[in-house]
Amino acid sequence: MxxxxxxxxxxxxxxxxxxxxxxxxxxxxxxxxxxxxxxxxxxxxxxxxxxxxxxxxxxxxxxxxxxxxxxxxxxxxxxxxxxxxxxxxxxxxxxxxxxxxxxxxxxxxxxxxxxxxxxxxxxxxxxxxxxxxxxxxxxxxxxxxxxxxxxxxxxxxxxxxxxxxxxxxxxxxxxxxxxxxxxxxxxxLPPRAADAPRPAARARWSGWIVLIGVVAFAGLVGEGAAVDWTAVYLFEDLGAPQGVAALGFAVFSLAMTAGRFAGDHLVRRLGPVRLVRCSGLLATAGLATALLVGRVPVAIAGFALFGLGLATIVPQVFSAAGNHDPARAGESIAQVATVGYTGLVAGPAIIGGAAEVVGLPAALGIPVLLAAFMTVSAGALRPPR
CATH class of the missing domain: 1.20.1250.20 (MFS general substrate transporter like domains)
Structure with missing residues (x-):
């Protein structure tokens, strides 16, 4: 340039x-x-x-x-x-x-x-x-x-x-x-579009859009669960003091922020598919460990790994949607976001309802399963030729 x-x-x-x-x-x-x-x-x-x-x-x-x-x-x-x-x-x-x-x-x-x-x-x-x-x-x-x-x-x-x-x-x-x-x-804007509106480009709802939208949904269910339920799990199920229980979400948030700033370097080295696959594995292992071991320090460390694992999922999904068809980038991103953001709203409610039936530790197994789903679905983010 x-x-x-x-x-x-x-x-x-x-x-x-x-x-x-x-x-x-x-x-x-x-x-x-x-x-x-x-x-x-x-x-x-x-x-x-x-x-x-x-x-x-x-x-x-x-x-x-x-x-x-x-x-x-x-x-x-x-x-x-x-x-x-x-x-x-x-x-x-x-x-x-x-x-x-x-x-x-x-x-x-x-x-x-x-x-x-x-x-x-x-x-x-x-x-x-x-x-x-x-x-x-x-x-x-x-x-x-x-x-x-x-x-x-x-x-x-x-x-x-x-x-x-x-x-x-x-x-x-x-x-x-x-x-x-x-x-x-x-x-x-490109010179041809500077003086006239771009032609309306309607992106159809395809199976691929729905699939990567569901990947985003899975990641955002995990984020919503961390916001609403980490402190509750540490306080009520593991007996941590309230001040310590609050560390769960704080550690998750800091780990997610750090993971996002490292994500661009990692995707250059690994590619989006391998990065999302590794991230899904890390998120699965982190939250599963926090739930299975049942000790406060281990749970907090598990939430940190969960945050690191989720950090790069949604950015890679949005990047894949925007690059799949540049002429329809806005509508593709909007369609993926519509599916994905439902996870932020529905996820905590689903986990809360399940917790009433099976208890919170078992209900938090839902984000574990969704993180595993992200791992096996990572191939959908392969860039187009």
């Missing part, structure tokens, strides 16, 4: 990294202030679930349109407006005066969140092509970093005694302004 093209590629990589941090920060800040929203409105757990389901519904509906919009206009045209809209849409949930309004604004937040998610992953695939090497895992690592930043911001505002509204407004407005600057450094 020429010096100008090289600088453009570097700036585009930094811009995409920023947008991943942005979405992680917004999501982390919202998650940190959910208890405050619940308390302000006097909601029960069941009532709060209506709002969270509305957010999920918005994501699912948004995915139906985000992919086609990205393919028609180009990810560079969609990404910045979607980022600004997501930053601003996270503010109203902090000020919603009633449950019906909370449901409505969370649905809207999920809707625009989907557009940002698809557009930034699609543009990440484009930046990968320009670089000629894998970058998607590190992009998703930046999302994890953003989640930690958002959780820290939410915790700081809570410590200062400020409500959910000021937390989300400060976070959203600041990041919306920053996204306007970052958007100037995205890759330009």
């Amino acid at each position: 020429s010096d100008a093209a090289s600088l453009q590629a570097v700036n585009a990589r930094r811009a995409v990294s920023f947008f991943f941090v942005l979405l992680g920060t917004v999501s982390g800040a919202w998650a940190a202030r959910i208890p405050a929203v619940k308390n302000d409105l006097g909601l029960s757990n069941g009532q709060l679930s209506f709002g969270l389901l509305a957010l999920t519904g918005g994501l699912v509906v948004g995915m139906r349109f985000a992919g086609r919009l990205t393919d028609r206009l180009g990810s560079a045209r969609v990404l910045t407006p979607a980022a600004v809209a997501t930053c601003l849409a996270v503010i109203p949930p902090g000020y919603a005066p009633t449950l019906p309004l909370l449901v409505a604004v969370l649905f809207l937040y999920g809707l625009v969140n989907a557009s940002l998610d698809v557009a930034m992953n699609a543009h990440g695939v484009e930046v990968e092509r320009v670089y000629g090497r894998p970058l998607m895992s590190s992009f998703h690592g930046m999302y994890s970093v953003g989640g930690l930043v958002g959780a820290g911001v939410g915790g700081l505002f809570a410590w200062l005694g400020l409500g959910a509204g000021p937390t989300l407004a400060t976070t959203g407005i600041t990041l919306a302004l920053a996204s306007l600057l970052a958007g100037r450094h995205l890759l330009p």
Whole structure:
């Protein structure tokens, strides 16, 4: 590449990294202030679930349109407006005066969140092509970093005694302004597409899309299980003190973040198929060990291995979807995300229901089996010729 093209590629990589941090920060800040929203409105757990389901519904509906919009206009045209809209849409949930309004604004937040998610992953695939090497895992690592930043911001505002509204407004407005600057450094559209919209390119639901979507689903069930059940397992089933029990998810998160930043180097050495196969084996062994040995230090180490194993799965699935048919990258990513993100929502509920019947240790065998499924299904991620 020429010096100008090289600088453009570097700036585009930094811009995409920023947008991943942005979405992680917004999501982390919202998650940190959910208890405050619940308390302000006097909601029960069941009532709060209506709002969270509305957010999920918005994501699912948004995915139906985000992919086609990205393919028609180009990810560079969609990404910045979607980022600004997501930053601003996270503010109203902090000020919603009633449950019906909370449901409505969370649905809207999920809707625009989907557009940002698809557009930034699609543009990440484009930046990968320009670089000629894998970058998607590190992009998703930046999302994890953003989640930690958002959780820290939410915790700081809570410590200062400020409500959910000021937390989300400060976070959203600041990041919306920053996204306007970052958007100037995205890759330009190809000359033939710069002055006219791209032709609508509709990707059909194929068996391959469903299969790699299920691989993403399996990985995200594991992530959801780690979020909701690691501390409960350590505290209630292994008798760990609450402070020690909290380390389970913290260690899992740090291991996952580290694994994502190492993922690009590993996929260059191993290829996506071998990497996902090895990652699935590591995740299977880690969680199975945590459940079978039944000792707190071993369980925490097992959760770390589980996080390392899951770290590269979803980035490789999204990269495979975006590269399979570049003209339909946005819609392919949206279809895979629709299947995969169901795991974040349904997984913890499925495990909770199973735990009522067979106990939590046995119910956590579900993510173990799904990790084994990822191992045997890794061949689906083989790049097209």
